[in-house]
Amino acid sequence: MLNRQLAPDFKQVSTINFIQPSQQALDNQIPVYTIYSGEQDLVRIEFIFNNVNWNVEKPLQAIAVSAMLNNGTSKLSAKDIAEQIDFYGAFFQTEYVQDHSTVTLYTLNKHLASVLPIVKNVLADSQFPQGEIDIYIQNQKQKLQVNLQKNDILARKEFAHALFGDTAYGVDIQAKHYDELKREDLVSYFRSAYAPDNCTIVVSGKFEEASFHLLNEQFGRNWELGKAVKNKFNFSLLPRTAIYKDRPDALQSAIRIGKLAINRTHEDFPGLQILNTVLGGYFGSRLMNNIREDKGYTYGIGSGISSLQDAGYLFIATEVGAEVCADALTEIYKEIELLKNDLVEEEELTLVKNYMLGSMLGSLENVFSHADKFKNIHLFGLGYDYYENYIKKVKSITAEEIRTLAIKYFNKEDFTEVVVGKK
Amino acid sequence: MVDFNRFTLANGLKVLVHEDPTTPMAVLNILYDVGARDEDPEKTGFAHLFEHLMFGGSVNIPNYDEPLQRVGGENNAFTSNDITNYYITLPSENIETAFWLESDRMLSLAFSEKSLETQRNVVSEEFKQRYLNQPYGDVWLKLRPLAYKKHAYRWATIGKELSHIENATMDDVKAFFKKHYTPQNAILVVGGNVKTADVKEMAEKWFEPIPAGDKYVRNLIQEDIQTESRSETVKANVPLNAIYMAFKMPGRLNADYYAFDLLSDILSRGQSSRLYNSLLKDQKLFSDINAYISSSLDAGLFIVEGKLVEGVTIEAAEKAIWAELDRLKAEVVTNKELTKVKNKVESVLVFSEMSLLDKAMNLAYYELLGDAELLNQEAEEFLKVTAEDIKRISNETFGREKSSTLYYLTEKHA
Numbered sequence: 001m002l003n004r005q006l007a008p009d010f011k012q013v014s015t016i017n018f019i020q021p022s023q024q025a026l027d028n029q030i031p032v033y034t035i036y037s038g039e040q041d042l043v044r045i046e047f048i049f050n051n052v053n054w055n056v057e058k059p060l061q062a063i064a065v066s067a068m069l070n071n072g073t074s075k076l077s078a079k080d081i082a083e084q085i086d087f088y089g090a091f092f093q094t095e096y097v098q099d100h101s102t103v104t105l106y107t108l109n110k111h112l113a114s115v116l117p118i119v120k121n122v123l124a125d126s127q128f129p130q131g132e133i134d135i136y137i138q139n140q141k142q143k144l145q146v147n148l149q150k151n152d153i154l155a156r157k158e159f160a161h162a163l164f165g166d167t168a169y170g171v172d173i174q175a176k177h178y179d180e181l182k183r184e185d186l187v188s189y190f191r192s193a194y195a196p197d198n199c200t201i202v203v204s205g206k207f208e209e210a211s212f213h214l215l216n217e218q219f220g221r222n223w224e225l226g227k228a229v230k231n232k233f234n235f236s237l238l239p240r241t242a243i244y245k246d247r248p249d250a251l252q253s254a255i256r257i258g259k260l261a262i263n264r265t266h267e268d269f270p271g272l273q274i275l276n277t278v279l280g281g282y283f284g285s286r287l288m289n290n291i292r293e294d295k296g297y298t299y300g301i302g303s304g305i306s307s308l309q310d311a312g313y314l315f316i317a318t319e320v321g322a323e324v325c326a327d328a329l330t331e332i333y334k335e336i337e338l339l340k341n342d343l344v345e346e347e348e349l350t351l352v353k354n355y356m357l358g359s360m361l362g363s364l365e366n367v368f369s370h371a372d373k374f375k376n377i378h379l380f381g382l383g384y385d386y387y388e389n390y391i392k393k394v395k396s397i398t399a400e401e402i403r404t405l406a407i408k409y410f411n412k413e414d415f416t417e418v419v420v421g422k423k
Numbered sequence: 424m425v426d427f428n429r430f431t432l433a434n435g436l437k438v439l440v441h442e443d444p445t446t447p448m449a450v451l452n453i454l455y456d457v458g459a460r461d462e463d464p465e466k467t468g469f470a471h472l473f474e475h476l477m478f479g480g481s482v483n484i485p486n487y488d489e490p491l492q493r494v495g496g497e498n499n500a501f502t503s504n505d506i507t508n509y510y511i512t513l514p515s516e517n518i519e520t521a522f523w524l525e526s527d528r529m530l531s532l533a534f535s536e537k538s539l540e541t542q543r544n545v546v547s548e549e550f551k552q553r554y555l556n557q558p559y560g561d562v563w564l565k566l567r568p569l570a571y572k573k574h575a576y577r578w579a580t581i582g583k584e585l586s587h588i589e590n591a592t593m594d595d596v597k598a599f600f601k602k603h604y605t606p607q608n609a610i611l612v613v614g615g616n617v618k619t620a621d622v623k624e625m626a627e628k629w630f631e632p633i634p635a636g637d638k639y640v641r642n643l644i645q646e647d648i649q650t651e652s653r654s655e656t657v658k659a660n661v662p663l664n665a666i667y668m669a670f671k672m673p674g675r676l677n678a679d680y681y682a683f684d685l686l687s688d689i690l691s692r693g694q695s696s697r698l699y700n701s702l703l704k705d706q707k708l709f710s711d712i713n714a715y716i717s718s719s720l721d722a723g724l725f726i727v728e729g730k731l732v733e734g735v736t737i738e739a740a741e742k743a744i745w746a747e748l749d750r751l752k753a754e755v756v757t758n759k760e761l762t763k764v765k766n767k768v769e770s771v772l773v774f775s776e777m778s779l780l781d782k783a784m785n786l787a788y789y790e791l792l793g794d795a796e797l798l799n800q801e802a803e804e805f806l807k808v809t810a811e812d813i814k815r816i817s818n819e820t821f822g823r824e825k826s827s828t829l830y831y832l833t834e835k836h837a
Contacts, residue, residue: 354495
């Protein structure tokens with residue numbers, strides 16, 4: 001007779017294999033890291049540029065250049081570029097995040113030789129036509145208006161600005177910043193930042209010698225150097241701040257609480273990730289169990305640690321029924337205090353460890369995810385021993401160490417609390 | 424190409440296995456053939472609320488999530504108007520835990536009052552977060568009843584109104600479970616680093632003892648052919664005027680489905696698409712413009728939606744959309760344009776094989792459509808579409824008398 005009350009046997013994940021990249025360089029010294037897999041006949045090529053030349057008077061330069069990169073060169077109009085990329089079934093994406101601007105090409109290998117010259121033309125010769133800039137400004141201002149009606153987005157903006165002020169990490173973008181965009185600034189930023197001396201290439205997929213030559217032919221020559229100074233910021237911990245934005249008709253309030261902490265290069269980082277997982281980093285976390293599954297105050301609540309080049313920060317974020325906002329805040333702080341006062345029980349700790357190891361294994365789904373893991377460390381100047389240490393730490397951390405970390409990093413007096421909605 | 428093996432258990436549960444030895448992980452995906460279209464019009468939002476209750480413990484296992492997390496697994500689920508789909512990913516050596524958990528909740532739930540009460544609150548908050556407390560969040564709550572008058576697609580999966588969720592009782596929950604959550608009404612897909620023989624053994628061990636239950640026979644009222652142009656105007660506290668146009672199109676199994684998919688790509692996939700270039704870039708009427716299909720099993724919707732540039736009148740914006748649709752009815756698309764959208768689809772299909780979970784979900788969905796093998800024939804089906812097909816379906820679809828238009832206007836211009 002089948003005993004359904006008895007759980008089947010299981011094993012903790014023992015080994016996790018990372019595919020490490022091979023390293024080559026183009027003729028102009030751009031480093032190319034390749035994570036190879038021959039299973040599908042496709043490739044992803046990422047051109048990663050540091051964000052540079054921060055100027056608080058022109059906070060949108062890097063963002064607008066990234067967004068408008070495919071809007072025309074001396075040879076091709078915005079429409080030509082899109083038509084050609086689409087005709088070959090390829091995907092050309094630009095992404096701006098706090099520290100980097102990335103241009104990504106996804107293509108089937110059979111079209112690589114056709115699409116690479118288009119990407120080269122864009123990266124070396126974008127012109128930012130005034131007509132396109134006008135459309136961009138108008139449409140971004142409209143998007144901003146919609147976003148400013150979303151409580152979670154407002155909370156995120158307030159929080160970032162409180163922690164990071166008028167830097168690339170915290171600047172509060174307003175409509176006037178769009179109005180102030182000048183073509184000459186975009187062109188000058190583009191020439192400085194999108195240059196071989198500020199570029200790292202990460203390739204994943206079926207990328208063989210012949211493809212490398214194609215890449216080198218396009219990007220290894222005839223591409224002018226830039227004059228970039230990588231952004232560098234310094235931050236210090238703030239005293240407790242509470243920011244409240246009243247939204248009269250709000251059905252829910254967005255809450256964001258957090259503080260400056262450490263980034264991936266700090267030795268406490270893996271331990272802090274474990275502490276974060278216990279607090280709010282997975283579906284079974286304490287915050288989810290208490291505030292969603294027990295009280296039903298919210299559809300979701302979570303916590304995270306974010307690692308930037310020049311800072312790290314902790315945050316807790318949720319949207320809760322407006323009438324239970326005060327109770328939700330009380331419960332959030334209660335959960336934080338519990339971690340400082342009491343030891344995590346063995347059963348919960350084992351669960352979290354097993355969950356985190358399974359989650360790490362599962363996050364290596366395909367060749368792209370292996371490349372993402374590489375970027376996570378490489379861009380912080382770390383090697384694969386980071387992951388070895390991380391896995392070792394997850395397996396070995398004790399309840400005492402977790403409490404010590406909670407006492408060190410969860411001081412309520414350091415937390416910035418943002419509420420947008422009703423309190 | 425997604426290879427699979429297939430067998431059916433004595434109780435009617437269909438099982439598909441996709442062996443992928445390149446990953447250390449496994450996926451267990453289970454699709455129940457029930458969605459919001461199967462709900463009572465007075466108790467809408469129930470299929471989705473029920474999805475939440477599936478995580479509230481089963482007859483022999485008090486907590487669903489904990490034992491799964493303990494073996495390194497994760498799970499989630501979604502409900503649509505047509506289906507409810509649950510999935511688990513975990514290290515493949517622990518796959519039996521997934522069988523244990525998933526079979527116990529197919530056998531029976533714990534039906535805990537506490538769980539029902541909590542999830543009613545959680546879903547109410549989800550309703551607020553996603554539909555009520557967002558600019559334009561309630562569009563689908565308005566557009567569905569405009570486009571559908573009889574069919575159960577006239578309400579969204581979240582439900583018509585909060586009160587339907589707040590009033591759900593334990594008796595409703597039990598009846599819904601008995602009616603829909605039977606082996607005959609489900610498709611199980613196991614994928615990843617597994618062997619078919621092992622999966623078969625575990626399926627027989629954990630799922631085969633579950634009673635077959637009664638077969639649910641779906642008998643939905645189908646929508647009449649629309650013969651009059653419909654519209655509705657909403658004024659709300661939003662910054663921009665917006666327009667949403669819905670046209671009736673055939674269901675997912677219709678031979679023209681692939682042509683409709685390509686038609687929406689011609690209009691709106693990427694920055695080389697027609698609507699983007701004509702209406703946003705050249706005429707500067709919209710700051711945002713999209714076209715897409717609802718891909719539903721019964722007669723679906725072809726949607727065109729956009730947010731207007733400030734100062735543009737809604738009449739001018741609507742007229743410009745119609746001009747693009749009328750052009751598709753009058754002119755055959757060029758070979759180059761058709762090849763372009765087909766090439767894009769080819770890429771998308773190849774890239775979608777990078778994800779184990781996507782493969783497993785797709786196998787389950789295509790099996791529901793009639794045969795999982797259809798998944799591997801998709802590329803061919805897209806290639807068969809001709810420029811004449813595009814013109815023909817445009818003429819069949821884009822008529823004033825077949826349109827339902829929602830004008831979503833800002834109060835500040837009122």
